Amino acid sequence: MALKFELVTPERLVRSEDVHMVVVPGSEGDFGVLEGHSPMMSTIRSDAAVEIYASEGAAPERIAIAGGFAEVNDKGLTILAESVG
Amino acid sequence: MASLKALKIRINSVKSTQKITKAKKMVAAAKLRRAQEAAEAARPYAERLAAVMGSIAGKVTGDSAPKLLAGTGSEQRHFIVVINTDKGLCGGLNSNIVKEAKLQAKALINAGKQVQFYLVGKKGLAPIKRDYAKQIEKQFDTSTVRNLGFEQAEAITAELLALFDEGKFDVVHLVYPKFKSALSQDPTTVQLIPVPSPEAAESAAVGASVEYEPSEEEILEDLAPRYVKTQIFGSLLEREASEQGASMTAMDNATRNAGDMINKLTIEYNRQRQAAITTELVEIISGAEAL
Numbered sequence: 001m002a003l004k005f006e007l008v009t010p011e012r013l014v015r016s017e018d019v020h021m022v023v024v025p026g027s028e029g030d031f032g033v034l035e036g037h038s039p040m041m042s043t044i045r046s047d048a049a050v051e052i053y054a055s056e057g058a059a060p061e062r063i064a065i066a067g068g069f070a071e072v073n074d075k076g077l078t079i080l081a082e083s084v085g
Numbered sequence: 086m087a088s089l090k091a092l093k094i095r096i097n098s099v100k101s102t103q104k105i106t107k108a109k110k111m112v113a114a115a116k117l118r119r120a121q122e123a124a125e126a127a128r129p130y131a132e133r134l135a136a137v138m139g140s141i142a143g144k145v146t147g148d149s150a151p152k153l154l155a156g157t158g159s160e161q162r163h164f165i166v167v168i169n170t171d172k173g174l175c176g177g178l179n180s181n182i183v184k185e186a187k188l189q190a191k192a193l194i195n196a197g198k199q200v201q202f203y204l205v206g207k208k209g210l211a212p213i214k215r216d217y218a219k220q221i222e223k224q225f226d227t228s229t230v231r232n233l234g235f236e237q238a239e240a241i242t243a244e245l246l247a248l249f250d251e252g253k254f255d256v257v258h259l260v261y262p263k264f265k266s267a268l269s270q271d272p273t274t275v276q277l278i279p280v281p282s283p284e285a286a287e288s289a290a291v292g293a294s295v296e297y298e299p300s301e302e303e304i305l306e307d308l309a310p311r312y313v314k315t316q317i318f319g320s321l322l323e324r325e326a327s328e329q330g331a332s333m334t335a336m337d338n339a340t341r342n343a344g345d346m347i348n349k350l351t352i353e354y355n356r357q358r359q360a361a362i363t364t365e366l367v368e369i370i371s372g373a374e375a376l
Contacts, residue, residue, distance in 0.1 A: 008133055010235050010318050012126040028298050040296035041141065043307050068311075069304065071137055073295075078133055082311070083235070 003035040004076030005052065007063065009084050014063075015052075022077055023051040023060070024070045033070075033077045043069045050079060089361065092354045096347060103343035109174060110336035117267065117329035124264065124322040131315050138280070138312055144301055151302070153246075153309035156279035157255045162199045164222070164254040165190060166245070166277065168261040168320050169209030170328040171228035176335030178262060178270055178327060179208040185272035186260045187216060201254060205241060206324070222248075233325055238318035245317075246310055249278060261320035262327035267334055270327035277316060280309055 002018035023032045025048030046067050051060035064085030071078045087095070142154065167186045169179050186209070190200045201222040204210055210224060225241055227233060245257065257278040262270040275281075297304055 006129075006133075008130045010127055010130045010238075010315060011123070013129045026298055038296065039294070040298060041137070041304060042298035043304055069137075069307065071133075080130060080133055080137070080311075 003033060003037075006076065006078045007050070007065070007081065007084070008078065009081050014081075014084050019052050020055045020058070021053040022079075023053075024077070024079065025050065026070065033072055037072045037077070039074065040072045041069065044079070044081070049085075089354065089357055092350060092357065096350045096354060099343050099346050099350065103340055103347065106336045106339040106343060110333055110340060113329045113333040113336060117326065117333055120322070120326040120329050121264070124319075124326050127319060127322055131319055134308075134312060134315050138308060140295075141301060141305055141308065151306045151309055153249070153278055153313070154280050154305065157252070159255050160198070162201070162254040162256070163193050164201050164203060164245075164248075164257045164278075166203045166205065166241075166257060166259045166317075167209050167213065168259070168324050169204065169206035170324060171207045172328070172332075173208060174335065175328050175332040176338075178331035180212065181270075182260060182262055182272045183209055183212045185274060186213065189258060189260065189274055190217065190220075203245065205321075222253075227321075233321050235314075235318055238314050238321055241317050242310065242314040245278075245313070259316065259320055261324055262331075264323050264326040264330060267330040270331055275316070277313055280312055 003021065005015060005017060005019045005022050006013070007015040021032055021034050023030055024042065025045045026042040027045050028042070031042070044065065044067065047064070049062045049064045051062055053060050065079065065081035065083070066085065067082035068080045071080075165186055167182065169182055173179070186202070190202075193200050200217070201220050202213055202217060203222055204213065204224045205227060207226070207228050210221075214221060223244065225237075225244070227237055230237060248254065249257070256276065258274055259277045260272060260274050263273040264270055
């Protein structure tokens with residue numbers, strides 16, 4: 001099962017792919033998003049990194065992001081970040 | 086009648102003008118492609134942000150909404166952010182933008198409102214100063230920046246929001262050129278603050294219970310300035326594309342006009358040269374006959 005994940009900055013669409021899990025650095029704590037996660041919306045801590053697990057058990061890929069928020073809906077996870085490090 | 090030498094000088098000067106306009110046209114064409122790509126790349130972010138704004142703004146209503154969304158409660162003082170280019174050589178683009186801005190200002194003033202200007206880019210300053218010298222609040226210089234980016238949008242937004250927090254104005258409008266094609270750029274006015282409530286989210290989202298972390302109000306408070314920023318960023322990118330598009334068209338016309346002028350001048354030059362030769366021949370022949 002795959003989670004549709006999108007990472008967008010004002011300058012461009014950085015990522016748009018199917019992944020296993022993404023760990024989002026929410027402002028009230030990290031949370032992992034798998035496929036079928038209930039809808040939620042959260043702001044993101046500044047100067048944190050998202051961890052992307054392409055498949056189960058794979059080593060996470062870390063992308064540093066600054067400012068923004070994450071939205072989970074039935075279509076997948078969208079992270080709107082102000083900049084990507 | 087200009088002398089042969091004067092004509093020759095004239096032709097050469099038009100030729101070098103043509104070289105300049107031709108070069109500028111090619112530069113603009115190359116830059117246009119990049120500017121257009123940048124404008125397109127920025128679209129997903131703006132779209133998603135608007136969608137999120139729409140779904141969340143419907144849920145937060147009344148007194149809990151942040152000031153950026155609800156407004157200050159009065160509509161007396163208006164602020165017009167005018168986005169102009171920094172460089173000329175782009176045809177009527179800047180004067181069209183200024184015209185639109187002045188039209189808006191006039192309508193507001195006639196309605197008894199106060200109007201202040203916030204100018205981005207150099208080329209709007211002079212024409213707006215002519216009519217509204219005292220109403221120019223600030224000018225944001227982008228001429229020293231090579232690659233216009235999100236940083237500039239951030240700086241402009243920060244200044245605007247600081248002014249808003251000071252209570253300098255109630256409503257902000259944004260006037261910028263909307264890029265349609267290389268041939269046409271429409272000056273457009275949108276309301277920036279209070280953030281106009283986006284269309285209600287699709288009914289599909291209403292049924293689902295969405296968790297908010299932190300609360301809706303806090304997210305919205307975080308979101309509203311971002312929305313303003315994105316709008317300004319988008320308009321800066323539109324400006325960039327419009328400038329290059331208008332410049333390309335204007336320079337193409339100029340190159341063609343210069344070509345026509347060179348043709349006309351060359352015909353004139355040749356005619357005069359022929360006339361001079363004929364006169365000389367007549368003089369020689371009549372001199373020989375006289376002997």
